[in-house]
Every structure is written in structure tokens, then in C-alpha cells.
Amino acid sequence: MSFSFTKANLERIEVLKNRYPSTQALSLPCLWMAQYQEGYITLDAIDVISETIDVPAMEIYRVATFYTMFHLEATQKKRVLVCKTLSCKLCGSEGILEHLKGHDVLVEHVECLGSCGTAPVMQIDDVNYENLTPEKVDTILEALR
Amino acid sequence: MREALIVSRKFSLEESHTLAVAQEHGAYKTLKKLQNLSPLEVIKIIKESGLRGKGGGGAPAGNKWALMPQESEKPSFLAVNCDESEPGTFKDRQIITKDPHLLIEGILLTCYAIKAIHAYVYIRGEYYQYQQVLQVAVDEANAAGLLGDVKITLHRGAGAYICGEKSALLESMEGKRGHPRLKPKQPEPEWYFGNPTLVNNVETIASVPFILEHGAEAYRSYGTERSPGTLLFAMSGHVERPGVYEAEFGVPMMEYINHFGGGVKNGKKLKAVIPGGASTGVLTAKEAEEVLLDYESLRAMGVSLGTGGMIVMDEETSMVAVLKNLLEFYHEESCGQCTPCREGTGWVDKLVGKILDGRGSSADIDELLEIAETMNGKTICVFAPAVSAVIVSFLTRFRDEFEAAL
Amino acid sequence: MMVQVIVDGKNYEAEEGSLLIDLLIKEQIKVPYFCYHEALGADGNCRMCMVEIAGQKRPQIACDTLVKPDMEVSSKSEKIEKVHTDILELELINHPVDCPTCDQAGECSLQDFYMDYGLHESKVRIEEKVKHDKHVDLGANVMLDQERCVLCARCTRFTDKITHTHELGIIGRGDEAKVSTMPGRKLHNPYAMNLVDICPVGALTSKDFRFKQRVWFLETANSVCHGCAKGCNIYIDHHKIKYEDDMIYRFRPRRNDAVNGFFICDAGRLSYKLLQNNRQTMIRHKDEIISEEKSIALYQSLLKQYKNSITVVIDANLYNEEIEALVDYAQRIGAEVCAPLECYDDTEFADTMLKSAKRAANYEKVVKMGLDRTMPKTSGLIINFNHTETFYAEMQIDFSTHQRPNASFILPIAAYSEQSGSLTNEDGLVQMCEKAVHKNSPSPTLREWLQKVGL
């Protein structure tokens, strides 16, 4: 199984190449595109990115392992990012985490999501769900099924 | 408390993020003023306004702008810092979703002053939904021909607190790991692929249009002598109405919390306040009663103003658990480059965990303070010193709670 | 411009704007450091090389401090020693401190430093330390122990900046960060074993050397690698275990900025095995072992028999002094001389870093002396001095360090490691090699043989 960027992404990459002083700047954008395409980042994708932007594969791999939002492993489950940092904790994130154990989702404990004023919060597919209560969690996950 | 709306003036408008509404309320008017102002004159006005960076450090913005070369063979860049990952901070997010055109206007003014051809907005990866609002606004402004020769590119991060540190941000924008760079030996611009670059926080840039529209004096009419203007202060934690509310510098902390936030949640008593994001230390309720919200007053208390994102804690909060929570954050977020920080953050997290579990001894407290000392002033960036200050701040103010947990 | 600098109260001279740490290293002023390496430059990550500089509030890292005129530096004050101790202590927090079973013991900066600073035990119990893999085979004979690694990034900078092969990287973040190759991939560059020398601790070790010998038993001699005409400077590390013979355990690069810098290639590094194995130790004629006396008589009768039809063949790996002596000898006995070189040309071996296409250590000497570089033409008697090629003649005498399967008359000689001499490298530089190995029953050197057969 080998990786290739979709036509639309290849076009985006060409556009981006003109917006940075060096193609090396494209490693994060390319990793994002690869991740949206496949659900996670494969070694094949890393090799393709390496060739596309002329950066050693190891450098891309190092980068991919530095940022917590890049996943190098596949999962069938829905990823649910729950903030466990202070404001959310003060507002009951522990209860939300406990409640999520009853759902068949992949829970990731993450650091502050910038929703401290609307805590507790979880993020699914790039969307923040705020002012959570256990009931609200059930409704949201039900709707996303 | 008097109203002081400089950045959040349009926040409450319906559809405030659209170009139509923004322009109806005066957006982009200042661009015309540039015809009669040279770049250096703009920088002079910013210097006179006393505008201070709102990303946490509070550095005078004008001085930083003045470091940018007016004549340069290399292209100059602006990098707008929207990494906003400091726990307790959620203000830049309001700007890019509620008044993105204010930021764009600020970017255009700034680029004019520092002769930058391209502005990048580095947005934390978790803010993708908000990034899209800003992207629509950029596209709208571009389509309306407002951007002129300036390009604006939004650059998405991917989950790393340290990328908010300016040199790490540029490393990340260069496509690398977010490792802070060694400090330069004398004041100089930042460098993006070897090109001179200015890094400013979203709110700093969003304050620029007001200053150019109304003048430096108008900005200085808010705030204090040394902390002029306003800040999007914010509250979270145990408070009735958490949120972001703009206020001028120098207002009493408790007055702010009571006025905007409706006081401590559920009528409980206040125990402590973290004044401006996790890394700024902690104040006791008594100190919170006394302190004013400006850089100097907080510094005098041995804490800092940071981003102005206050975290309020009621009487039932365990300070040991709070410190443990914060240290977990730092343990998770250290970039791992330098030894004292990489090893120190993990170790202090374990030590406080031990105390929290009731397995601690007084030697552990001493060791915590010792490691805090090693983490202070010996690392590449100020992440580790900030962690050190947090530990010291908690242990000096709430030592009895830690000792009771042994 | 050279300027005055004061370190610990003493005056030194240094280039203005040069790195302070270079001065400290050069003057052997001991400050602990891991990440700085003269070939790799400063990275500033270990934070160990802290010094106090008059006028600066905070301690500064010497590897990122530029020398200024009249700078006053303190590397030993109580305050700075405490800084060193404290940082070192943090470094040890997740380190296994398993020196007794570590191959690097004796050449480990971490061990040196913590002995210097009197730290003996880490405060963290083993079971609480961050666990990593202790036996990662990186390929190319290099083993990685991730727990011993201090994340100085020397190794990754080596594959990035020196070999440009980018196999290694630090992955992950915070205290979960570790050195690794990409999943399923290995080191694949011909200089990989330099990583073992570059690693300041025992995290990268040589599979070839692992556990064979404790380093403090080894004796060392300065020599030059015989793998090609580049003439990379090496240390020959050898040791004689009681009742056994003196053995070479490894070659290591010896710094020479005019030739090889800090490094040597892996082929050269491992060439000690070829040097040591399959040695010729006896004098043989046909299938018989004969005495030295008998061999000299036989040699002389052959010389008489083939008078006017003799060629002396010289191997281009012999020392300058040996080659000169042989040319002289050939003239005396009226023999032709040749030193066939073609078989040493190997363009596949060559690269732009160190490896030369001329795979004989003294190639340049042969060229310089204007010797005949073709194969021998006489079909009478060939006296071969250690050339490995096969020749065709009625009779052949081989003076040889190594066994030659079909030799009819073979006399053992000492290898280069068993005597001193000089070599001329491809850039014309003459370099000395010391005698390293003292065999229990040494073979005569080539020059000794020439005396024996009657000069």
C-alpha cells in the first residue's frame, strides 16, 4: 500500500510552495494533508512528503513525532480529545473523563484547548464542544455516530 | 469601573466577523492615513503609545518594530503569534473569530511600518475551526483588494505549547520541531529562513488600528503610566461568569473578578488566583484583594501579569492538586531540548505526585525547591524558569498545605 | 585578532570572536560538557558547560560565548561548581548508572564528571526512571542503549551534517524523547562507527568491540590506517593477556585536521581484523616448514640460479623506509623493480569525504619514486615483498605478512603494526606510525630479512 497525494492536495502544495521562502516550511501542511487523507501518517506518506518538499525523511519523521496532533498509528475509533488542564479540572473534567469510559471512543487526555472560560471541553474532528456535562457528552456522541 | 473597549469594541455585534459588518463599523479606515505617514512615523506613534506585547512578556512593541531593518536586501516578514496555549488564556481566539478584520487591519499597518511583504499567522493546531473563520476573512479582504501588496498566510501548528515561544514558533514555521533557539547576544530581529522577522501576539497587532486612528495619547488615556492601554483580561475556574472582558490596565483584580465575573462561583470563598496564565505564579486571596492588574503591581507581588488570563480557585481547592496539574502540563510540554528542563519537569511532576498521594516527606519539598533552583536561569528558553517560579510561588504561599499532605 | 582572556585568574590568548569552550578545551581547563563537539559545533542543549563571566548576572554556557578582549571567566568557583553538580544530578535522574556493565566505562564523560563532582548515586530509584530500550541494533555495528543516552544530539548532528545521510534523529518530546532511526530502517553510511567515538557516554557502542575488553587495560599506539592512500590517523588499541599474544582490539580515529579531522571510515576501522587474521608465521618451502638457516641458503642459491632474470615486486603498503631499502637492494642484486598499482584502483570505494580510490597506503610513494607500476615482466625469479597479486614466473619467493595459498617458498614478515615506519599519503604528507604490537614470537621485519640474506 503506497501513498500518493490527491490531485487537490497536489495543487494546494504547488500553491503553498509559492507562499514560503523554502519548501521545508511545507512539512507541517503536508503532514496535515496526509493525515486527513489516511486518518494517520504512514511511513509511505513520510517518504512521499520527503520527496515532494526535498527534506530528508528522518526530518519529517522527527517533526511528526514532536507534535501531539499527528498520529503515526491508525485507529478505527473516534478520537475524543479531552482537556485535563487546570480550568477544566476545576470545572469537572475528571467527571467527563470518567463518563467517557462508558463510550467506545479513543479518549486522549490533552492539555488546555483554549476553552478555559467554557470548561470543561472536548474536541472531536477539530470542533470544540464546551460547557460539557455527562448528558451533553451523550447527546454529542450520539449525533456524531 | 469605566468601559475600555479598544480591541473588543465590535465583539458583540451580530455577524461581526464579516467584512460588511466590520466596514460598516469603521474597519480599514486607518489604511488611508498611511498615505500621510512614513513607516518610521508609524513606528514612532507605536513607541509613543507605549503599547506592550500582549503575548505574555509585555515587551514594548515599538522598540521591537524599530529593530526591523528599513533598508534590507532580504525580504522582511511578520509572524503573528496565535499559538495561544498558555492554560487560562483564550483571548486571541475571540479576536480571530469575532473581529478578524481588526487583526487583518493591524497586520497591514504593521507590515507597512516594518516593510514586510508577507505576514504569517501561526495558529495552534487545536484552533482549526477558528482558523477557518480567519481564513474566510482574509479571503474576503483579499477579494476586496484591501491587502494591497501584502500577503497573509495562515500556518497551522499541530499541538505543542512551546511553539508559542517566538523562536520555537519560527522553527516550527520553518517546518521543524519547535525547539527554541539560542538567544542572540544583542537585540536583533527574529529570523525566518534567515530573513528579518517580527513576532507579535494577535492582540498586540489588533491594538494597532486604534492607536493609528486615535493617536498615542488616546491609547495612553487608558491604563497606567507604565502599563498603558487595555488588555483582554479573562477569567476561568471557580467564577460565576467566566470569559474574556477587556479592561484597562491598573484596575483592582477583585473589582474585575466581581464586576465582570460575578465573583466566586456558588458563593464560596476565594482561596487563590493565578493571575495571568498558568506560568505566572499564584496569589493568595488576601493578595488578590490588594493587587492591581498591571505589569508593575503584579511584579511587585512576585508574580507576573502574563496574558491576563486569571484562574480563580475557591476555598475547597487543593493547592497540591493544582500544582500537580500544572506540573503535568509542563512535563508534557517541555520540548526536551535542554537537560535541566527535560529531566527537571518530569522529576518535579513525580515529586509532587508523591506528595499528593501522601507518600511525600519534608525532604521532597526541599528537593522540589532545589530542582526549581537548577531549572532557573540555565536553560535555552524561559519555559524552565517559568516552571521554577510556579513551584516557588506555590511553595512559599501554600507551604502549610504541602506539609499537611506529607 | 588575538586578545587576552582571564580564566580562573590566569591569562590566556585567544582569537576574538572564537568560542570560549574551544579555549577551555585547548588549555585543558576542565568544564563538563556533552553536546559540544569541535567537528559538529555548538548546539547548547546539555547546559553543562556553564561558566561565570564577570559582568553577567547569570552563568553562561561556554559553547555559546564568544571571546571578547579582557573577558574574565571563572570555571571553578563554588557557585559554578554547584551549577555543574545540580545539572549533572538532573542528568542522572533517568540514567541507569550501570557503569560496571557499560562498555564505555573509562571513556565516558558522564562517569568522569560525576566522579569529579563526587556524585555517586542517583536519587531516583531504578524502577521510577523513564524506561527505554537498552538494546537497539542501529545497524552498521552500532548498538544503542536509549537509557544511557543524554540526548546531546551529537549523533544526529553527525548523520545530518557530516555524512548527510540523515539516518538518526531525536524523536518524541520532553523526557520521552529518544534517539532512533526510522522504523525498520538502519544506519547505512560508511562512517557510521564514528558514532561510537562521538557519543560522549555509553549509549552508542560498537558491536565489534562490545564487552571484548575493558578499555583501561588497553595500550595505545599512534598509527596510520592502511585502507587507502588517504592516510587517516588512527590509534591502535591493543592488549596482551597473560600467556597469550598481544592482540589488537580496535582502531580508533586520531584527530588530524590536515588529513582526516576526527573521523575514519568503517572499512579502515575494521581493517585490523584483516591485519590480524591468517598471518603467516612459519617459513615454508613447498609443504615443508624449514629453518631460517636453511631458508637463507635456499634463497641465496635461487638468486644465483636466476641471476639476470630477477624482479623484485614491491607492495605499495610498505613503509617509505622499506620501499627505499628494497629499491636499493634490487639494484645491488641487479634485479628489476616493479610496484604494480592497478589492482589498487577502486573507484567504487572512493567518496568525497575521506575514502580514496587508491587503496594502498603508500601509493603516492611509489608514484613519487617513479617506480615501474606495471606487473613484472621477467619470467625467471620473482621476489615478492608482500604484494597480494598473483604473478607468473618460473620461481617465486614471497616475503609475506599473510598466508598465500599456493606459495612455494614463503617467509613471514612483521606487519606494519609490529614495527615503526613512515608513509606518504596521497597529498604528499609523510606520516609516522609507531610500533604497537609486541608479539611473543615476532617475525623479522622486512629490513631484518634483508640483513639476514646478506646486504
Ligand SMILES: Cc1cc2nc3c(=O)[nH]c(=O)nc-3n(C[C@H](O)[C@H](O)[C@H](O)COP(=O)(O)O)c2cc1C
Ligand atoms: C513557553 C512560552 C510560550 C509562549 N506562548 C505564547 C503564545 O502562545 N502566544 C504568544 O503570543 N506569545 C507566547 N509567548 C511569548 C512569545 O515568545 C513572544 O514573546 C510573543 O509572541 C511576542 O509578542 P508580543 O510582544 O506581542 O507579546 C510564549 C513564550 C514562552 C517562553
Ligand code: SF4
Ligand atoms: S527550557 Fe525547556 S522548553 Fe525551553 S528549550 Fe529548554 S527544554 Fe525546551
Ligand code: SF4
Ligand atoms: S546516543 Fe550518544 S551521541 Fe546520540 S544523543 Fe545520545 S548521548 Fe548523544
Ligand code: FES
Ligand atoms: S484548561 Fe481546559 S481549555 Fe483551558
Ligand code: FES
Ligand atoms: S556543551 Fe555547552 S551546552 Fe552542551
